[in-house]
Amino acid sequence: xxxxxxxxxxxxxxxxxxxxxxxxxxxxxxxxxxxxxxxxxxxxxxxxxxxxxxxxxxxxxxxxxxxxxxxxxxxxxxxxxxxxxxxxxxxxxxxxxxxxxxxxxxxxxxx
Amino acid sequence: xxxxxxxxxxxxxxxxxxxxxxxxxxxxxxxxxxxxxxxxxxxxxxxxxxxxxxxxxxxxxxxxxxxxxxxxxxxxxxxxxxxxxxxxxxxxxxxxxxxxxxxxxxxxxxxxxxxx
Numbered sequence: 001x002x003x004x005x006x007x008x009x010x011x012x013x014x015x016x017x018x019x020x021x022x023x024x025x026x027x028x029x030x031x032x033x034x035x036x037x038x039x040x041x042x043x044x045x046x047x048x049x050x051x052x053x054x055x056x057x058x059x060x061x062x063x064x065x066x067x068x069x070x071x072x073x074x075x076x077x078x079x080x081x082x083x084x085x086x087x088x089x090x091x092x093x094x095x096x097x098x099x100x101x102x103x104x105x106x107x108x109x110x111x
Numbered sequence: 112x113x114x115x116x117x118x119x120x121x122x123x124x125x126x127x128x129x130x131x132x133x134x135x136x137x138x139x140x141x142x143x144x145x146x147x148x149x150x151x152x153x154x155x156x157x158x159x160x161x162x163x164x165x166x167x168x169x170x171x172x173x174x175x176x177x178x179x180x181x182x183x184x185x186x187x188x189x190x191x192x193x194x195x196x197x198x199x200x201x202x203x204x205x206x207x208x209x210x211x212x213x214x215x216x217x218x219x220x221x222x223x224x225x226x227x
Contacts, residue, residue: 004153036218043220044154044202089153098144098167099204099216101153 002027006090006102013109019077021105023064023090026071031094033057033066033073038087038104047075047088080109113137115219117203123225124193132188132222136205143186144216145178146202154202160186193226200224 006023013019025033035047035057048057053068062077073090090102116135124130136143142161146154147170156170162183171178175194180186190197200223204216 044204044218046215046217049215091153093216098156098159099146099154100156103153104151 002100004090004092004100004102006105009106011107013080015109015111016079019080021075021088023073024071025092027092027094029094031092034091035064035075036089082109082111085109115203115205115217117219117222121223125227128193129191132201134186134203140205141208142206144204145188148200195226198226
């Protein structure tokens with residue numbers, strides 16, 4: 001079956017540092033890949049997505065590239081802010097859209 | 112426009128009680144999903160509706176869990192004889208169409224269930 005593996009947290013960074021959160025997946029066929037973010041006390045929000053190999057999803061300064069050869073979808077941001085502190089979930093969707101999530105990575109950005 | 116809404120936002124139940132959780136999807140959305148998110152974990156799929164038809168209930172953990180969407184809009188997740196291991200956040204999501212895997216799911220804020 002489908003599965004998503006992402007790096008464990010928590011990840012603590014200073015403001016303006018470079019962020020990478022690793023994500024790899026196992027899936028049959030050609031899934032779509034997502035990053036969702038959950039801010040404290042809020043629901044899940046779609047951060048970005050990519051629907052085919054070599055696509056790059058981007059939003060709010062975050063980027064991730066769909067790498068089929070390495071089955072990866074790593075999340076990056078060049079300069080994090082305190083407001084980026086949240087839990088980030090890598091996810092994939094195949095077939096009729098059932099989404100399989102990773103376990104989440106908590107990011108804490110300190111001033 | 113209005114997003115996905117869920118009620119109640121918080122529910123405390125005594126072990127053995129029945130609970131009903133409601134989801135109002137975005138108007139016009141065909142697909143509706145329920146997920147269970149345990150503390151410190153990612154959401155896990157429970158069940159899926161296309162309009163009023165429940166097409167996949169493979170994620171429901173036991174026969175105590177039951178979901179319905181009788182008119183193809185509002186959905187209710189019912190848990191009978193609640194157990195402590197049912198304590199989790201229950202998330203509802205909807206998407207516009209059944210169109211392969213490219214449709215974005217929009218999530219509600221969740222219902223946090225605590226079974227004592």
